[in-house]
Amino acid sequence: MSLSITGYQIAFITIAAMTVGSAVMVVTLPNILRSALFLAFTFLGVAGLYVLANAELLAAMQVLIYVGAITVLIMFALVLTQQLMGAKIRQSSRGWLLAAPAAALMFAFLLKGFIEPFNKAASGAVAAGPAPADAGTLVSIAKLLLQPYVLPFELASLILLAALVGAIVIAKEDKE
Amino acid sequence: MPPVTWYLYVSAALFALGLFGIMTRRNAIAMLMSIELMLNAANINLVAFSGYLRGHTLVGQIFALFVIAIAAAESAVGLAIIINVYRTVKHIDADDINLMKW
Numbered sequence: 240m241s242l243s244i245t246g247y248q249i250a251f252i253t254i255a256a257m258t259v260g261s262a263v264m265v266v267t268l269p270n271i272l273r274s275a276l277f278l279a280f281t282f283l284g285v286a287g288l289y290v291l292a293n294a295e296l297l298a299a300m301q302v303l304i305y306v307g308a309i310t311v312l313i314m315f316a317l318v319l320t321q322q323l324m325g326a327k328i329r330q331s332s333r334g335w336l337l338a339a340p341a342a343a344l345m346f347a348f349l350l351k352g353f354i355e356p357f358n359k360a361a362s363g364a365v366a367a368g369p370a371p372a373d374a375g376t377l378v379s380i381a382k383l384l385l386q387p388y389v390l391p392f393e394l395a396s397l398i399l400l401a402a403l404v405g406a407i408v409i410a411k412e413d414k415e
Numbered sequence: 416m417p418p419v420t421w422y423l424y425v426s427a428a429l430f431a432l433g434l435f436g437i438m439t440r441r442n443a444i445a446m447l448m449s450i451e452l453m454l455n456a457a458n459i460n461l462v463a464f465s466g467y468l469r470g471h472t473l474v475g476q477i478f479a480l481f482v483i484a485i486a487a488a489e490s491a492v493g494l495a496i497i498i499n500v501y502r503t504v505k506h507i508d509a510d511d512i513n514l515m516k517w
Binding site: 247248251255258259262263265266271274275278281282285288289291292293294296297300301304305308309312313315316317319320334335337338339341342343345346349350353354357358379380383384388391395398399401402403405406407409410412 | 417420421422423424425427428429430431432433434435436438439440442444445447448449451452455458459462463465466473474476477479480481483484485486487488489490491492494495496497498499501502507
C-alpha cells in the first residue's frame, strides 16, 4: 500500500469520522429526539461510504429508505409517545459499567478475531482489480435482481406487504 | 476506493456502539435505533466485500439491498408494537414492560 493519501482516502476518513461521531451521539445523548436526528446523520454518512465503495444505487436506497423513511417513522413514534420526548425522564445510564466494557470487548474481538486475520490473509490475495464499467450501476443490479434473484426479490415485496398490513393492524386503535 | 479494512473498522465501531446502545437505553425506541445502527454496520461489511471480491459479482450489494428491505419492515412493525404498548401501559420503558410475564 502506498503511503500517499489520495482524495478518496481523505473523503473516507471525513465521512467515517462523521458517521462514527454521530453514532456515539445516538447512543449517549440524554434527549431522545436529538439522538434520532443524529441517527439521520449516521445514515447519511453510511450512504457516503457506499458512494466511495462504488455502490451508487445502494447509496440512493440508503438515503431514500433510512434517512427518508425510517428516521421519519422513528420521529413519528417519538411524538406519539410524547412523555419520553423531553429531557426530564432518564433515557439511559442503566448499566454503563457493564455495557461499556462489553461493547469495548466486542470491538476488540472484531478487530483481533476478524479484521486482523483478514488483513494478513488478504494482503495481495484480494487486491481490488479495476472494477468493470457497469459495476454497481442500476442496470447491472437490475439484471441480477430480475434474473437469478427474482424469487427473493418477490419474497421481499411480499414481506413488505405483510409488514405494512401488520403494522396498521397492530397500531390501529381499538374502537370498542 | 479506500482499503477494504477501513470499511471493516468503521463497521466494527458502529456495531460496538449499537451493542452499547442496546444495553444502556431504557426507551424501547432508542433500543430500536441501536438495532438499526448494528444493521447498518452489517451492510457496510457486505458492500465493502462486494466491491473487493474477484469478478465483482455484486452479490454483496444485492444482499445489502434485501437487508435494507427487511430492516424497513422490521422497524415499521417494531414501532407499531411500541405504540400499542404505549397505549396499554402509558410508557415504553423496556425495563418495566412485563405484560407477557405471568
